[in-house]
Amino acid sequence: MIAMAITKRASARRTVIQAASAAIVNSGLPALKACPFPGLNCYACPLASMACPMGSLQNFLVLRRVPIALVGLFAAVGGVVGRAVCGWACPFGFIQDLLARIGPRRKLLPTQKGSWMRYAMLILVALIATYAVGAPLFCKICPAGALEAGIPQVILRPGLRSLIGVLFWAKIVSLVLLVAAAILIKRPFCRFLCPLGAVYSPFxxxxxxxxxxxxxxxxxxxxxxxxxxxxxxxxxxxxxxxxxxxxxxxxxxxxxxxxxxxxxxxxxxxxxxx
Amino acid sequence: MTRFAKLTGVVLLALLLAVAGAPIGQSAMKISTPEALIGRNSPIFNMKTVDGKQYGLRDEPGYVYVLEFWTISCASCKAVPPVFQQIHTEYAAKGVRAVGVNIADTPAAIKRNVQTGGYTFDQVADQSGTVTNLFKIYATPTIIVIDRKGVVRDVMIGLGVNWSTRLTNLVATLVAEQ
Amino acid sequence: MGNARLNRITRNMTRVPAGTRLSWILVALGIALLIAGGFVGDYGVILANARTICLSCMGIQ
Structure with missing residues (x-):
């Protein structure tokens, strides 16, 4: 029916690099926490060994400080490979790629129409609102943070359990919804919601x-x-x-x-x- | 079928990596919490406030220390200073030292931040993490209360229900102790 | 304008299109900012923030 030009099999190379990258940035050795990782990876993860650039960027805005090194990181990485970080290094993108393999082959929403939303997430939530409110607002709704930090920290530190409030459960629900969506839609977070993806996109x-x-x-x-x-x-x-x-x-x-x-x-x- | 096999392979690989990495992670994480200090002698600290005052656990006569570990970007930390200010006004003359230990920001930023809030209790800039590591602080806000004998009497990680009454009641009790 | 010179100019134009120059400028600027950030203490700020977890940011509070 279809004259497929793609006959070669998917190479395992990218999967291996994605897995290796996820393992390196979550190696459990906090030696490099001064260094921002180019991909979205929560630094509150008990295993995180590097800083999250989005979390760090918001922290600079809260402190009313110019994020010189972070802008440099975005320009240097984006200038060479554009959004390749999303495709090869981001652990949260990797998770969504794995989830996409489980679901039906034909996915829902095969369009780029909602991609403006990730720019809105970057400009309105991660930049303007964060600066105005003086708290990292994107972190508060970040599903990667809920998965990598929220859940493991609560498991590892029983003392935190009594503090769990509405926001935590809201995060868990949105994470579950996102996981379900990632089975039916290709990379829903990266395409429609990720502010870091929006940073690299124009590059x-x-x-x-x-x-x-x-x-x-x-x-x-x-x-x-x-x-x-x-x-x-x-x-x-x-x-x-x-x-x-x-x-x-x-x-x-x-x-x-x-x-x-x-x-x-x-x-x-x-x-x-x- | 091959697709399924591939998926299984990838999942197994990920699991293997996770399991192999876990012991390294566990040892590196050193799951330790300041809550373990309750009822024990406080680690001996010496710290310098942003105004240049020198505070130490061994200072005579015995002081009650109320420490809050915080950062500017931590939103829930903002609820603490009003209570600390109240403790400071009420008990500073009775040997209570309410101190904000900022674990991330520069002295200039800290001064600006407390001035906007109108707070006058002491602040320590612990960017190097000296005091923070002594108490094994892993999260903000954390409140630690130490009595006149240097024993840690309470540790609050995050602000639980009725945290402020729990804190002020404890301070009132500790002030009376000799 | 001599032929040789014209050839040299067009060759250079072929090798370095305007867009490419922009990407090189971006990369150079990026690396310069990465280094400059070190001088103004950006990495210290990043470390201080990343060292401990902010409970309210994690949605636990």
């Missing part, structure tokens, strides 16, 4: 790493969209802000990674003999 347009689709060979079979963990039709927007640069679609011979420091093949200047 896809300007990063050194780019995706390129050869229009002469692409049959628009949607094979790339099927293997894409964020349900993106890559041939439409190879450098979309929704792309998490996992490179699964490069299994299709029409899609390739280019590094912008090389000459752009589509540039008309290339015809000049040199």
């Amino acid at each position: 896809n347009k300007v990063s050194l790493m780019r995706l390129e689709v050869d229009d002469t060979t692409c049959t628009r079979c949607d094979g790339c969209k099927r293997v894409c963990p964020v349900d993106l039709a890559v041939y439409e927007h190879p450098n979309s802000d929704s792309c998490i640069r996992c490179l699964e679609c490069t299994r299709c011979p029409s899609v390739s990674v280019t590094w912008a420091h090389r000459s752009a093949p589509t540039s008309p200047v290339r015809t000049v003999e040199h």
Whole structure:
């Protein structure tokens, strides 16, 4: 029925790198807590060995301090690989990728229409409201925090149990809903809610790493969209802000990674003999 | 079927990593809590307030210490200073030292923060974590009450129900003790 | 303008499109800010915040 251009099997490489990254940032050795990890990983996790950049960013805003090093981290990482952190290093993205394998092959919401919500989450909640209220508001609703810190801390430290209030249960309920959603929808948190993803998203347009689709060979079979963990039709927007640069679609011979420091093949200047 | 096998493989790998990492994690985490100090002698501390006063556990005559470990960005910590201020006004002359131990922020930021609130009880900037580590503080807010003999009488991690009455009642009792 | 010079210019244009220059500037700026952040004590602030858990932020309070 479908002329699938993607015939190669999914490589285990990305899964292994994701697992390794999750293990390294949650190694239990708090030696690097001064250093922000580029992905979303709660530093209140009992095993966390690095700081969460979103939590740290909000802390700087609360302290009315300019987050120089964090802006540097975002620009340096985003400038080279765009959103690849989401696709390769983020433990919470990894969990959602694993959940997506359980559910039905055909997922709900195969669109990028709600992606503005993650920018709203970044600008309204993590930046403006956090600055105005003087408390890290995104952390309070962060499902990654509920999973990595809230639940383990309450298990490890019985003294905290008497303090559990409405907000904690609300977080648990939203986490459960998100887990259920991740089985039916590809990466719902990353696509619609993650403020850190919103930080890296615009870098896809300007990063050194780019995706390129050869229009002469692409049959628009949607094979790339099927293997894409964020349900993106890559041939439409190879450098979309929704792309998490996992490179699964490069299994299709029409899609390739280019590094912008090389000459752009589509540039008309290339015809000049040199 | 292969899909299922693959999934199982990945889950097993993740489990293996988690199990293999757990002992390292456990030892590194050193699950320790200040609550274990209740009824024991307080660790001996010396600290300098942001105004330059020097406070130590061994100071004579014996003082009642009421310590709050806090940070500026901790929202629930904001409920504590009004109660501490009240304790300070009422009992400072009777040998009670109510001290805010800020575990994260700079002295300048701390001064600005307490000035806006109009609080006059003492503040310590413990960015280096010296006092924080002595008491094995892992969360904010944590309140520790030490009696005149240097025994830890109460530790509150987070603010439970009726925490302020529990605190003021205890301080009133400890003031009377000699 | 000589042919050789024109060729050199176009070659450079091919090698470094405007977008690429922007990405290199971003990366350089990012690394500079990462280093500058160290001088103004950003990592100390990050560590101090990450060292302990904030209960209200975790939703327990």
